Amino acid sequence: MMSNSIRSDSYSESVKRGIHPLTTSPIVQQRRSATTGNVSRTSTHFPSMSNLSSNSRSATVSAIATSASSHQRLPSPRHSMDTHVKKTMAIPKAKPPREVALRVKFIRLGEVNTLHEKFYAEVVIEARWLYDPEATSWNPNLYVKNALGDIKQEVASEFVNHLDESVSANNKGNDIVYVWEIRKVVGTFWEKLELNSFPADVQQLSLQIVTRCPIEECVLVENRFQPSMVNREAFLAQQEWFLYEHIETRSTITTEDFSFRPIRQSTFLVTCCVARRPGYFYWNVYLLIFLITLIALTVYGVAPEHPQSRLQITCTLLLTSIMFRWSVSRLLPPVSYLTLLDKYTLVSLVFISLNSIWHSIIGFLIRHTSISKMIDYYVLSLFTLFFFIYHFLMAFFLFQALRSRQVMLESDRQYASKLAGMFETFVQGHHAVQRFQERLNSSRASLFV
Incomplete structure:
Protein backbone atom coordinates (compact mmCIF):
# COMPACT_ATOMS: atom_id res chain seq x y z
CA MET A 1 0.00 0.00 0.00
CA MET A 2 2.83 2.40 0.77
CA SER A 3 4.58 1.65 -2.49
CA ASN A 4 1.42 2.36 -4.53
CA SER A 5 0.89 5.71 -2.86
CA ILE A 6 4.52 6.71 -3.42
CA ARG A 7 4.31 5.72 -7.11
CA SER A 8 1.17 7.75 -7.66
CA ASP A 9 2.70 10.78 -5.96
CA SER A 10 5.81 10.61 -8.10
CA TYR A 11 3.62 10.35 -11.25
CA SER A 12 1.66 13.46 -10.33
CA GLU A 13 4.81 15.41 -9.49
CA SER A 14 6.43 14.43 -12.79
CA VAL A 15 3.39 15.61 -14.70
CA LYS A 16 3.41 18.94 -12.91
CA ARG A 17 7.12 19.41 -13.66
CA GLY A 18 6.63 18.44 -17.35
CA ILE A 19 9.26 15.76 -17.36
CA HIS A 20 7.00 12.78 -18.14
CA PRO A 21 7.57 11.17 -21.56
CA LEU A 22 3.90 11.39 -22.63
CA THR A 23 3.90 15.16 -22.10
CA THR A 24 7.31 15.88 -23.61
CA SER A 25 6.91 13.80 -26.84
CA PRO A 26 3.30 13.76 -28.08
CA ILE A 27 2.10 11.31 -30.74
CA VAL A 28 1.66 14.01 -33.37
CA GLN A 29 5.22 15.12 -33.03
CA GLN A 30 6.42 11.55 -33.31
CA ARG A 31 4.41 11.03 -36.56
CA ARG A 32 5.66 14.34 -37.98
CA SER A 33 9.25 13.46 -37.23
CA ALA A 34 8.80 10.04 -38.77
CA THR A 35 7.34 11.60 -41.95
CA THR A 36 10.21 14.04 -42.15
CA GLY A 37 12.65 11.17 -41.87
CA ASN A 38 10.97 9.32 -44.69
CA VAL A 39 11.09 12.37 -46.93
CA SER A 40 14.73 12.96 -46.21
CA ARG A 41 15.49 9.33 -46.98
CA THR A 42 13.59 9.54 -50.23
CA SER A 43 15.44 12.63 -51.32
CA THR A 44 18.63 10.62 -51.49
CA HIS A 45 17.26 8.74 -54.52
CA PHE A 46 15.43 11.71 -56.14
CA PRO A 47 17.41 14.91 -55.78
CA SER A 48 15.46 18.07 -55.07
CA MET A 49 14.92 20.88 -57.56
CA SER A 50 17.40 23.09 -55.79
CA ASN A 51 20.26 20.69 -56.51
CA LEU A 52 19.46 20.47 -60.26
CA SER A 53 21.10 22.68 -62.85
CA SER A 54 19.17 25.43 -64.60
CA ASN A 55 18.89 23.46 -67.90
CA SER A 56 17.65 20.36 -66.14
CA ARG A 57 15.22 22.43 -64.12
CA SER A 58 13.71 24.04 -67.22
CA ALA A 59 13.42 20.67 -68.97
CA THR A 60 11.66 19.22 -65.97
CA VAL A 61 9.24 22.12 -65.77
CA SER A 62 8.36 21.85 -69.48
CA ALA A 63 7.78 18.12 -69.13
CA ILE A 64 5.44 18.69 -66.22
CA ALA A 65 3.56 21.37 -68.16
CA THR A 66 3.22 19.12 -71.18
CA SER A 67 1.83 16.26 -69.09
CA ALA A 68 -0.61 18.63 -67.42
CA SER A 69 -1.88 19.95 -70.75
CA SER A 70 -2.27 16.42 -72.13
CA HIS A 71 -4.19 15.46 -69.00
CA GLN A 72 -6.55 18.38 -69.54
CA ARG A 73 -7.23 17.26 -73.12
CA LEU A 74 -8.48 13.79 -71.98
CA PRO A 75 -12.32 13.60 -72.21
CA SER A 76 -14.16 13.32 -68.97
CA PRO A 77 -16.66 10.45 -68.36
CA ARG A 78 -19.57 12.88 -68.41
CA HIS A 79 -18.47 14.27 -71.76
CA SER A 80 -18.23 10.71 -73.20
CA MET A 81 -21.71 9.85 -71.94
CA ASP A 82 -23.24 12.99 -73.50
CA THR A 83 -21.58 12.18 -76.82
CA HIS A 84 -22.97 8.61 -76.75
CA VAL A 85 -26.48 9.89 -76.01
CA LYS A 86 -26.31 12.36 -78.88
CA LYS A 87 -25.18 9.63 -81.29
CA THR A 88 -27.99 7.34 -80.10
CA MET A 89 -30.58 10.07 -80.60
CA ALA A 90 -29.17 10.82 -84.02
CA ILE A 91 -29.95 7.23 -85.22
CA PRO A 92 -33.31 7.24 -87.07
CA LYS A 93 -36.04 5.23 -85.31
CA ALA A 94 -37.74 2.43 -87.24
CA LYS A 95 -41.31 3.23 -88.28
CA PRO A 96 -44.08 0.98 -86.97
CA PRO A 97 -45.65 -1.34 -89.55
CA ARG A 277 -76.93 -31.68 -97.83
CA PRO A 278 -76.90 -35.41 -96.97
CA GLY A 279 -80.36 -36.27 -98.34
CA TYR A 280 -78.99 -37.73 -101.57
CA PHE A 281 -76.76 -40.18 -99.66
CA TYR A 282 -79.53 -41.08 -97.21
CA TRP A 283 -81.82 -42.37 -99.95
CA ASN A 284 -79.33 -43.64 -102.55
CA VAL A 285 -76.59 -45.17 -100.40
CA TYR A 286 -77.58 -45.69 -96.78
CA LEU A 287 -81.04 -47.08 -97.54
CA LEU A 288 -79.86 -49.44 -100.27
CA ILE A 289 -77.00 -50.84 -98.19
CA PHE A 290 -79.40 -51.24 -95.27
CA LEU A 291 -81.78 -53.28 -97.42
CA ILE A 292 -78.98 -55.41 -98.85
CA THR A 293 -77.68 -56.19 -95.36
CA LEU A 294 -81.20 -56.95 -94.14
CA ILE A 295 -81.81 -59.37 -97.02
CA ALA A 296 -78.69 -61.26 -95.93
CA LEU A 297 -80.64 -62.38 -92.85
CA THR A 298 -83.47 -63.79 -94.95
CA VAL A 299 -81.12 -66.38 -96.43
CA TYR A 300 -81.62 -68.45 -93.28
CA GLY A 301 -85.03 -69.38 -94.68
CA VAL A 302 -83.24 -71.77 -97.03
CA ALA A 303 -82.61 -75.16 -95.46
CA PRO A 304 -79.04 -75.61 -94.19
CA GLU A 305 -78.84 -78.86 -96.19
CA HIS A 306 -78.50 -76.69 -99.32
CA PRO A 307 -75.51 -74.46 -98.60
CA GLN A 308 -74.94 -73.84 -102.32
CA SER A 309 -78.22 -71.91 -102.54
CA ARG A 310 -77.35 -69.87 -99.47
CA LEU A 311 -73.86 -69.06 -100.75
CA GLN A 312 -75.21 -68.06 -104.16
CA ILE A 313 -77.54 -65.47 -102.62
CA THR A 314 -75.04 -64.08 -100.11
CA CYS A 315 -72.27 -63.79 -102.72
CA THR A 316 -74.63 -61.83 -104.97
CA LEU A 317 -75.43 -59.49 -102.09
CA LEU A 318 -71.72 -59.14 -101.31
CA LEU A 319 -70.86 -58.16 -104.87
CA THR A 320 -73.70 -55.64 -104.92
CA SER A 321 -72.39 -54.02 -101.73
CA ILE A 322 -68.88 -53.84 -103.18
CA MET A 323 -70.27 -52.10 -106.25
CA PHE A 324 -71.95 -49.49 -104.06
CA ARG A 325 -68.76 -49.07 -102.08
CA TRP A 326 -66.79 -48.48 -105.26
CA SER A 327 -69.31 -45.98 -106.68
CA VAL A 328 -69.26 -43.91 -103.48
CA SER A 329 -65.45 -43.90 -103.28
CA ARG A 330 -65.32 -42.27 -106.73
CA LEU A 331 -66.94 -39.16 -105.23
CA LEU A 332 -64.18 -38.66 -102.66
CA PRO A 333 -60.46 -37.97 -102.88
CA PRO A 334 -58.11 -40.83 -101.90
CA VAL A 335 -57.79 -39.92 -98.23
CA SER A 336 -55.95 -42.08 -95.70
CA TYR A 337 -58.82 -42.24 -93.19
CA LEU A 338 -62.35 -43.63 -93.15
CA THR A 339 -65.44 -41.48 -93.45
CA LEU A 340 -68.76 -42.25 -91.77
CA LEU A 341 -70.10 -43.74 -94.98
CA ASP A 342 -66.95 -45.84 -95.42
CA LYS A 343 -67.35 -47.27 -91.94
CA TYR A 344 -70.97 -48.17 -92.58
CA THR A 345 -70.32 -49.87 -95.92
CA LEU A 346 -67.29 -51.78 -94.59
CA VAL A 347 -69.19 -53.08 -91.57
CA SER A 348 -71.99 -54.21 -93.90
CA LEU A 349 -69.49 -56.05 -96.09
CA VAL A 350 -68.00 -57.76 -93.06
CA PHE A 351 -71.51 -58.72 -91.89
CA ILE A 352 -72.42 -60.33 -95.20
CA SER A 353 -69.03 -62.08 -95.40
CA LEU A 354 -69.48 -63.60 -91.93
CA ASN A 355 -72.87 -64.91 -92.99
CA SER A 356 -71.34 -66.54 -96.06
CA ILE A 357 -68.68 -68.21 -93.92
CA TRP A 358 -71.31 -69.57 -91.57
CA HIS A 359 -73.40 -70.98 -94.41
CA SER A 360 -70.45 -73.01 -95.66
CA ILE A 361 -69.66 -74.23 -92.12
CA ILE A 362 -73.21 -75.33 -91.29
CA GLY A 363 -73.49 -77.22 -94.62
CA PHE A 364 -70.28 -79.11 -93.89
CA LEU A 365 -71.32 -79.98 -90.32
CA ILE A 366 -74.75 -81.28 -91.34
CA ARG A 367 -73.27 -83.51 -94.03
CA HIS A 368 -70.51 -85.07 -91.96
CA THR A 369 -71.83 -84.90 -88.40
CA SER A 370 -75.11 -85.37 -86.61
CA ILE A 371 -75.30 -81.74 -85.41
CA SER A 372 -78.71 -80.35 -84.61
CA LYS A 373 -80.31 -77.73 -86.84
CA MET A 374 -81.11 -75.62 -83.76
CA ILE A 375 -77.61 -74.20 -83.79
CA ASP A 376 -78.47 -72.47 -87.06
CA TYR A 377 -81.31 -70.59 -85.31
CA TYR A 378 -78.97 -69.56 -82.50
CA VAL A 379 -76.52 -68.12 -85.00
CA LEU A 380 -79.39 -66.29 -86.74
CA SER A 381 -80.36 -64.69 -83.43
CA LEU A 382 -76.75 -63.67 -82.81
CA PHE A 383 -76.38 -62.05 -86.25
CA THR A 384 -79.73 -60.26 -85.84
CA LEU A 385 -78.59 -58.78 -82.53
CA PHE A 386 -75.33 -57.67 -84.10
CA PHE A 387 -77.26 -56.10 -87.01
CA PHE A 388 -79.33 -53.87 -84.72
CA ILE A 389 -76.40 -52.93 -82.47
CA TYR A 390 -74.13 -51.66 -85.22
CA HIS A 391 -76.97 -49.77 -86.90
CA PHE A 392 -77.74 -48.09 -83.62
CA LEU A 393 -74.08 -47.08 -83.26
CA MET A 394 -73.95 -45.72 -86.81
CA ALA A 395 -77.08 -43.65 -86.21
CA PHE A 396 -75.53 -42.26 -83.03
CA PHE A 397 -72.32 -41.25 -84.83
CA LEU A 398 -74.34 -39.63 -87.60
CA PHE A 399 -76.34 -37.65 -85.05
CA GLN A 400 -73.12 -36.47 -83.39
CA ALA A 401 -71.86 -35.23 -86.75
CA LEU A 402 -75.08 -33.34 -87.38
CA ARG A 403 -74.82 -31.53 -84.04
CA SER A 404 -71.96 -29.40 -85.39
CA ARG A 405 -74.51 -27.76 -87.69
CA GLN A 406 -76.37 -26.42 -84.68
CA VAL A 407 -73.16 -24.68 -83.61
CA MET A 408 -72.92 -23.10 -87.06
CA LEU A 409 -76.50 -21.90 -86.89
CA GLU A 410 -75.78 -20.29 -83.54
CA SER A 411 -72.77 -18.54 -85.08
CA ASP A 412 -75.07 -17.27 -87.83
CA ARG A 413 -77.44 -15.83 -85.23
CA GLN A 414 -74.61 -14.03 -83.42
CA TYR A 415 -73.30 -12.68 -86.70
CA ALA A 416 -76.75 -11.35 -87.64
CA SER A 417 -76.97 -9.60 -84.27
CA LYS A 418 -73.53 -8.09 -84.84
CA LEU A 419 -74.57 -6.74 -88.23
CA ALA A 420 -77.82 -5.40 -86.79
CA GLY A 421 -75.85 -3.33 -84.28
CA MET A 422 -74.05 -1.59 -87.14
CA PHE A 423 -77.22 -0.29 -88.80
CA GLU A 424 -78.07 3.34 -88.35
CA THR A 425 -81.55 2.83 -86.87
CA PHE A 426 -83.12 0.21 -84.65
CA VAL A 427 -85.81 -0.56 -87.26
CA GLN A 428 -83.22 -1.52 -89.89
CA GLY A 429 -81.42 -3.80 -87.46
CA HIS A 430 -84.69 -5.40 -86.32
CA HIS A 431 -85.73 -6.10 -89.92
CA ALA A 432 -82.33 -7.66 -90.63
CA VAL A 433 -82.71 -10.07 -87.69
CA GLN A 434 -86.27 -10.93 -88.75
CA ARG A 435 -85.14 -11.76 -92.27
CA PHE A 436 -82.42 -13.98 -90.86
CA GLN A 437 -84.93 -15.86 -88.67
CA GLU A 438 -87.19 -16.46 -91.68
CA ARG A 439 -84.31 -17.85 -93.72
CA LEU A 440 -83.24 -19.99 -90.78
CA ASN A 441 -86.68 -21.54 -90.26
CA SER A 442 -87.17 -22.23 -93.97
CA SER A 443 -83.78 -23.93 -94.40
CA ARG A 444 -83.55 -25.88 -91.12
CA ALA A 445 -85.38 -28.92 -92.49
CA SER A 446 -83.40 -29.00 -95.74
CA LEU A 447 -80.16 -28.61 -93.82
CA PHE A 448 -80.50 -31.99 -92.11
CA VAL A 449 -82.27 -33.82 -94.94
Missing part, protein backbone atom coordinates in the same frame (compact mmCIF):
# COMPACT_ATOMS: atom_id res chain seq x y z
CA ARG A 98 -48.43 0.14 -91.62
CA GLU A 99 -51.88 -1.33 -90.89
CA VAL A 100 -54.03 -2.29 -93.87
CA ALA A 101 -57.68 -2.93 -92.99
CA LEU A 102 -59.31 -5.61 -95.15
CA ARG A 103 -62.90 -6.44 -95.96
CA VAL A 104 -63.84 -9.37 -98.20
CA LYS A 105 -67.16 -9.86 -99.94
CA PHE A 106 -68.03 -13.22 -101.50
CA ILE A 107 -70.25 -11.96 -104.30
CA ARG A 108 -70.58 -15.41 -105.90
CA LEU A 109 -69.70 -18.96 -104.91
CA GLY A 110 -69.75 -21.73 -107.48
CA GLU A 111 -69.14 -25.45 -107.47
CA VAL A 112 -67.38 -27.04 -104.51
CA ASN A 113 -65.44 -29.96 -105.98
CA THR A 114 -65.01 -32.56 -103.25
CA LEU A 115 -62.93 -34.94 -105.38
CA HIS A 116 -60.26 -32.37 -106.34
CA GLU A 117 -60.61 -30.24 -103.19
CA LYS A 118 -61.23 -26.88 -104.85
CA PHE A 119 -64.01 -24.32 -105.23
CA TYR A 120 -64.92 -21.50 -107.59
CA ALA A 121 -65.51 -17.99 -106.22
CA GLU A 122 -65.82 -14.36 -107.20
CA VAL A 123 -64.70 -12.09 -104.38
CA VAL A 124 -64.10 -8.40 -103.83
CA ILE A 125 -61.20 -7.46 -101.54
CA GLU A 126 -61.40 -3.96 -100.07
CA ALA A 127 -58.14 -2.65 -98.60
CA ARG A 128 -57.79 0.63 -96.73
CA TRP A 129 -54.66 2.25 -95.31
CA LEU A 130 -53.57 5.70 -94.15
CA TYR A 131 -52.12 7.91 -96.86
CA ASP A 132 -48.48 8.91 -96.35
CA PRO A 133 -47.28 11.99 -98.31
CA GLU A 134 -43.70 10.77 -97.98
CA ALA A 135 -44.55 7.47 -99.72
CA THR A 136 -47.20 8.32 -102.26
CA SER A 137 -46.64 5.25 -104.40
CA TRP A 138 -46.66 2.71 -101.55
CA ASN A 139 -48.92 -0.32 -102.04
CA PRO A 140 -49.30 -3.56 -100.03
CA ASN A 141 -49.32 -5.64 -103.26
CA LEU A 142 -51.98 -8.08 -102.14
CA TYR A 143 -52.51 -11.49 -103.72
CA VAL A 144 -54.45 -14.69 -102.96
CA LYS A 145 -52.02 -17.44 -102.03
CA ASN A 146 -54.30 -20.48 -102.48
CA ALA A 147 -55.41 -19.56 -106.01
CA LEU A 148 -55.12 -22.28 -108.65
CA GLY A 149 -53.93 -21.42 -112.14
CA ASP A 150 -54.55 -18.04 -113.72
CA ILE A 151 -57.09 -15.80 -112.01
CA LYS A 152 -58.74 -12.64 -113.26
CA GLN A 153 -58.18 -9.42 -111.32
CA GLU A 154 -59.54 -5.90 -111.59
CA VAL A 155 -58.04 -3.20 -109.34
CA ALA A 156 -59.28 0.33 -108.66
CA SER A 157 -58.27 2.83 -105.97
CA GLU A 158 -59.08 6.35 -104.79
CA PHE A 159 -58.46 8.78 -101.91
CA VAL A 160 -61.24 9.03 -99.30
CA ASN A 161 -61.75 10.56 -95.86
CA HIS A 162 -63.08 8.86 -92.76
CA LEU A 163 -66.65 9.14 -94.17
CA ASP A 164 -65.70 7.31 -97.39
CA GLU A 165 -66.13 10.52 -99.34
CA SER A 166 -63.85 11.07 -102.29
CA VAL A 167 -61.02 13.55 -101.73
CA SER A 168 -59.34 15.44 -104.55
CA ALA A 169 -55.59 15.70 -104.82
CA ASN A 170 -55.61 19.38 -103.80
CA ASN A 171 -57.43 18.77 -100.49
CA LYS A 172 -55.37 15.85 -99.25
CA GLY A 173 -53.42 17.92 -96.74
CA ASN A 174 -56.48 19.35 -94.94
CA ASP A 175 -57.91 16.13 -93.50
CA ILE A 176 -57.03 12.54 -92.62
CA VAL A 177 -56.86 10.77 -95.94
CA TYR A 178 -57.06 7.04 -96.63
CA VAL A 179 -56.24 5.05 -99.72
CA TRP A 180 -59.18 2.82 -100.64
CA GLU A 181 -58.33 -0.04 -103.00
CA ILE A 182 -60.94 -2.42 -104.44
CA ARG A 183 -59.70 -5.65 -106.00
CA LYS A 184 -62.05 -8.08 -107.76
CA VAL A 185 -60.68 -11.62 -107.99
CA VAL A 186 -62.32 -14.40 -110.03
CA GLY A 187 -60.93 -17.92 -110.16
CA THR A 188 -60.60 -21.34 -108.61
CA PHE A 189 -59.08 -21.79 -105.16
CA TRP A 190 -57.68 -24.79 -103.33
CA GLU A 191 -59.01 -25.88 -99.94
CA LYS A 192 -58.17 -28.93 -97.83
CA LEU A 193 -61.46 -30.68 -97.07
CA GLU A 194 -62.07 -32.59 -93.84
CA LEU A 195 -64.17 -35.63 -94.78
CA ASN A 196 -64.29 -37.54 -91.51
CA SER A 197 -68.04 -36.86 -91.14
CA PHE A 198 -68.96 -37.39 -94.80
CA PRO A 199 -71.78 -37.11 -95.89
CA ALA A 200 -72.78 -34.96 -92.89
CA ASP A 201 -69.63 -32.85 -93.10
CA VAL A 202 -69.22 -29.08 -92.73
CA GLN A 203 -66.47 -27.50 -94.84
CA GLN A 204 -64.61 -24.21 -94.54
CA LEU A 205 -63.84 -22.36 -97.77
CA SER A 206 -60.94 -19.99 -97.12
CA LEU A 207 -59.00 -17.31 -98.93
CA GLN A 208 -55.39 -16.67 -97.90
CA ILE A 209 -54.72 -13.00 -98.65
CA VAL A 210 -51.00 -12.20 -98.40
CA THR A 211 -48.98 -9.01 -98.83
CA ARG A 212 -45.64 -9.00 -100.58
CA CYS A 213 -44.23 -6.58 -98.00
CA PRO A 214 -42.38 -7.95 -94.95
CA ILE A 215 -44.05 -8.03 -91.55
CA GLU A 216 -41.90 -5.09 -90.39
CA GLU A 217 -43.49 -2.90 -93.07
CA CYS A 218 -47.13 -4.01 -93.39
CA VAL A 219 -49.71 -5.79 -91.19
CA LEU A 220 -53.09 -7.00 -92.46
CA VAL A 221 -55.98 -6.53 -90.01
CA GLU A 222 -59.77 -6.81 -90.10
CA ASN A 223 -61.90 -3.81 -90.93
CA ARG A 224 -63.73 -3.27 -87.65
CA PHE A 225 -66.33 -0.88 -89.07
CA GLN A 226 -67.29 -2.80 -92.21
CA PRO A 227 -67.26 -6.58 -91.63
CA SER A 228 -66.89 -9.14 -94.39
CA MET A 229 -69.99 -10.71 -95.90
CA VAL A 230 -71.20 -13.42 -98.28
CA ASN A 231 -74.00 -13.28 -100.84
CA ARG A 232 -76.12 -16.35 -100.20
CA GLU A 233 -78.52 -15.60 -103.04
CA ALA A 234 -75.75 -16.01 -105.65
CA PHE A 235 -74.61 -19.41 -104.37
CA LEU A 236 -74.58 -21.70 -107.41
CA ALA A 237 -74.37 -25.03 -105.54
CA GLN A 238 -77.44 -24.68 -103.34
CA GLN A 239 -78.77 -28.12 -104.35
CA GLU A 240 -75.73 -29.84 -102.85
CA TRP A 241 -74.53 -27.44 -100.15
CA PHE A 242 -75.98 -25.12 -97.53
CA LEU A 243 -74.14 -21.79 -97.20
CA TYR A 244 -73.92 -20.13 -93.77
CA GLU A 245 -74.03 -16.37 -93.35
CA HIS A 246 -71.25 -15.75 -90.85
CA ILE A 247 -67.67 -15.02 -91.90
CA GLU A 248 -64.62 -15.98 -89.86
CA THR A 249 -61.43 -13.91 -90.12
CA ARG A 250 -57.98 -14.40 -88.63
CA SER A 251 -54.58 -12.72 -89.03
CA THR A 252 -51.42 -14.82 -89.02
CA ILE A 253 -47.82 -14.80 -90.25
CA THR A 254 -46.42 -16.95 -93.06
CA THR A 255 -42.97 -17.28 -94.59
CA GLU A 256 -42.10 -16.67 -98.22
CA ASP A 257 -39.63 -19.40 -99.10
CA PHE A 258 -39.01 -18.38 -102.70
CA SER A 259 -36.28 -15.91 -101.79
CA PHE A 260 -32.61 -15.90 -100.84
CA ARG A 261 -33.60 -15.12 -97.27
CA PRO A 262 -36.96 -16.20 -95.79
CA ILE A 263 -39.34 -13.25 -95.52
CA ARG A 264 -42.04 -13.19 -92.83
CA GLN A 265 -45.28 -11.85 -94.29
CA SER A 266 -48.64 -10.93 -92.81
CA THR A 267 -51.50 -13.18 -93.93
CA PHE A 268 -55.24 -12.57 -93.61
CA LEU A 269 -57.54 -15.63 -93.63
CA VAL A 270 -61.20 -15.18 -94.60
CA THR A 271 -63.45 -18.22 -94.23
CA CYS A 272 -67.06 -18.95 -95.11
CA CYS A 273 -68.69 -22.24 -94.12
CA VAL A 274 -70.83 -24.65 -96.13
CA ALA A 275 -72.63 -27.81 -95.04
CA ARG A 276 -73.29 -30.73 -97.35
